[in-house]
Structure formats: structure tokens, C-alpha cells
Amino acid sequence: MNQDELKRLVGTAALDYVQPDSIIGVGTGSTVNCFIEALAHSGIRVEAAVSSSEATTRLLEDAGILVVDLNQTGGLDVYIDGADEFDPHRRLIKGGGGALTREKIIAAASRQFICIADTTKQVKVLGAFPLPVEVIPLARSLVARRMVALGGQPEWREGFTTDNGNWILDVHNMDLVDPVRTEETINNLAGVVTCGLFALRPADLLLIATENGIKQL
């Protein structure tokens, strides 16, 4: 199976966790796009979805799914989203698609965060994937200097603006052996909106697409 087939497999597997007539949280990225497509063809009717990005909102609406604001819904039962990397403790790096802040908010608001990924995203220790950090534009250079002091090599994702009007630094070669501590440290820097570490609030369940089917972690 190639990676696209693995993404379709796990996108379809996530349907088992969608309660009919519920309001679900929906992440961003090509794996989530497979989930949205599977949902659209499944015959499962959801009441509505809370979306983590403008791109996901467009796909949900094209599929005839009502998109509502998180402020209208209160807590959600389930949030389904992908990841750029996951470790054995279900801690993640996210934000390759730049939607990390809304993703983190919806994950925080959800009782169950189900992460859908394939084996190519699996690592023993997070950090091979550059860590996305969303910054207020005014603070780009300041935060970049702080990231260098923390041992990373920040690269401005030039030409990209998040749905929140901010910028992204992709930080290479960060030491992430203690991702909880690093997440707290980076999130406390002035000018940082949030970083793409999901260690304080990891996934509750990982569905991993493998050559031999879906593995759960």
C-alpha cells in the first residue's frame, strides 16, 4: 500500500468513532481529508462539525456538513485529526499544515482526541519533523532568537499566513526528549501563540494505518 492508500484506510477507520447526530471536531490535512470524504459517503449523519481551518471548513461544507463555531457547542465528544509525528506515548508534533492553534483549542475542548496517522509518522522520540511555532508577526525575530537559545534552528515559513493572521517558524533540530517541558517553555515565550507539540494534551487514541490493517495505540 502506498501512503495515500494508508491515509484512506485510516480515514475510513475513524468512522467507527462518529456517533450519529453528534457534533464532532475535525482537524486539518490530507489524512483528515480522507476522513471527510469517507464520512460524506458513509451515510452517517452528524448534526454539525467544529472545524480547525478554513480549508477543512470548505471541504465539510462541500460535503453538506454544517460547520458551527466552538463557542456555540460547549465541549465535544470526539475530535479527529492527523499528525506529522507521534511517539509511543501518543504525544504529537502537529502544524505541518499550519492549523496548529485551532487544532490545539479543539483538542482541549474534546473528551476524546482520536489521532489518525500512518506508520511513516511513527518515531521513538519526537523531533525529526521541524517543530511549527505560530507567532504574532511583530515577534518573529524575537521568538526566532529565543528558539536559537533553546538549541533549535528556526526557519520562517515565508509567504504563509495562518487562518489567525499570524506567521509560522519551523524549528529544526530541537531536543524534544521532554516534550511536556518544552511545550510549556515555548508556549510561555512572549509573542508565541502556540507550538505544535501536543504533549500536555496528547491523543487519547491513535489509529495507525499499517500494511496489515489498523493498529491501535
Ligand code: 5RP
Ligand atoms: C495540520 C496538521 C496535520 O494534522 C498534519 O500536518 C498532518 O497532515 P497530513 O495528514 O497531510 O500528513 O497538523 O496543521
